[in-house]
Amino acid sequence: MNQRNTLKINRLGHLEIGGCDTTELARQFGTPLYVFDEAYIRQMMNVYKKSLKDNYDGNGIVLYASKAFSCLAVYAIANSEGIGVDVVSGGELYTALKAGFPADKIYMHGNNKTPEELEFAIESGVGVIVVDSYLEADRLNDLCAKKGIKQNVLLRINPGVEAHTHAYVQTATPDSKFGFSIANGTAEDITKYVLSKSNLALKGFHCHIGSQIFEKQSFVLAADKMMDFIALIKKETGFEAEILNIGGGFGIYYTDEDPKLTESDYYNYLKALCDEIKAKAKALKVREPFIALEPGRSIVGEAGITLYTAGAIKEIPGLRTYIAIDGGMFDNPRYALYQSKYTVVAADNMNAPCTQKITLAGKCCESGDIIAVDVPMPEVKSGDLVAVLSTGAYNYSMASNYNRNFIPQAVLVKDGKAETIIKKQTFEDLVRNDVIPERLK
Ligand SMILES: Cc1ncc(COP(=O)(O)O)c(C=O)c1O
Secondary structure: OOOOOOEEEOOOOOEEEOOEEHHHHHHHHOOOEEEEEHHHHHHHHHHHHHHHHHHHOOOEEEEEEHHHOOOHHHHHHHHHOOOEEEEOOHHHHHHHHHOOOOHHHEEEOOOOOOHHHHHHHHHHOOOEEEEOOHHHHHHHHHHHHHHOOOEEEEEEEEOOEEEOOOOEEEOOOOOOOOOEEOOOOHHHHHHHHHHOOOOEEEEEEEOOOOOOEOOHHHHHHHHHHHHHHHHHHHHHHOOOOOEEEOOOOEOOOOOOOOOOOOHHHHHHHHHHHHHHHHHHHHHHOOOOOEEEEOOOHHHHOOOEEEEEEEEEEEEEOOOEEEEEEOOOOOOOOHHHHHOOOOOEEEOOOOOOOOOEEEEEEOOOOOOOOEEEEEEEEOOOOOOOEEEEEOOOOOOHHHOOOHHHOOOOEEEEEEOOEEEEEEOOOOHHHHHOOOOOOHHHO
16 A cells, blocks of 8 residues: 555455554554664665665765654664664654664754763764854854864755755745855855864755655755855865765655655665765765765654444544544644644554545544544544554654653564553653642642
8 A cells, every 4th residue: 555565455344554453553552653674664764775876976974864754663774774864852862872873874853952962972972063153153152162073064054955745946035044055155154154063074965855755856955955065165265065964855645645765766866966066076076975864754654554343433524524533633733733634544444435535533622633634534433443554754754642642652564563662651751750749748
């Protein structure tokens, strides 16, 4: 069913993932349940690795953008595949290190890293810190001077490419909280500033043009502009970038509104990027930079599904049928945040024809606590198993304990076996950090 062929309908008409029957998973672990398919994650990591190897002599690194899904097990998988990771907070860095991830293959991002996060990063020996403000350049340089270290850094550049799902446009006046704009000259200014800092070793530049992007041209255009910028900086300062980090953003399939990309599509996205960078390096007479790439969503997004049990069903005649589930915005806030669309299926009755449109509602005290609106479904009764597909990215990582609900357990499936990678929360977990001041007792 999915692009890497790990989601199937078995002979009982049940949804199967990684060789596991989802009704068995629900029985064994309960719902709501995040399920991640290990083979899928590994396949996607390998697609990017192979494309860099074939199309750029391996002169680069794949960094799994762990904001998409961060937990010990996923860093362990990335490590075993020999790739790097990008982290964006002290918490993600801690988790990666705790999983035994080699610090030198960690790139640290963030538009407002705290002084504590910067200190933690340099003390841990992270490979590269991506600097995103003058304040940070100063703080980092001072910290490194105190410790007698020279830290490798990249600068986050805004190339002025605004990528959409269906089109790309160049923005004359980039409006983003991230990065230094090439168009208004701040990118050049910060480069000169960082080059003057004795405890910062500038290695090159980074850009990330957005997420859930399908147009190859958007990535190519960003690479193009970044190479022009590298050449400009070489001419102006003599500094020649060694690393070009081109970010992530490759789209995935959520619903039939999205293209279904094959492995070779992803391979070709990267090939197009590599070809452009090589051609530009030749034309501009600059070195071919070491490429870093930061895919997140495309590695874990379609690898994950969420299982729920249908509860109350409310039919408002002539208007809508709500199916309430035992999860909601606390395990998947993406509809509430940006009306994201999902495919919803009857996991225990996959061959039944869709006879109705339903709205999948969560159990939180918010009218906006919705997972999917007016999606096709077969008849569903209370107690039936519902699966929401492509929930591997930015679901668990954006989950919360809103309404003091539990963040669901997560299991990793492979070859018909399921293992817990994130344990069930307990009521005790919910009050662990609460304190009643003496005077209120
Ligand atoms: C700097 C950076 N790199 C990589 C990513 C990963 O993007 P995606 O998950 O769309 O591949 C993001 C996502 O926001 C990002 O901000």
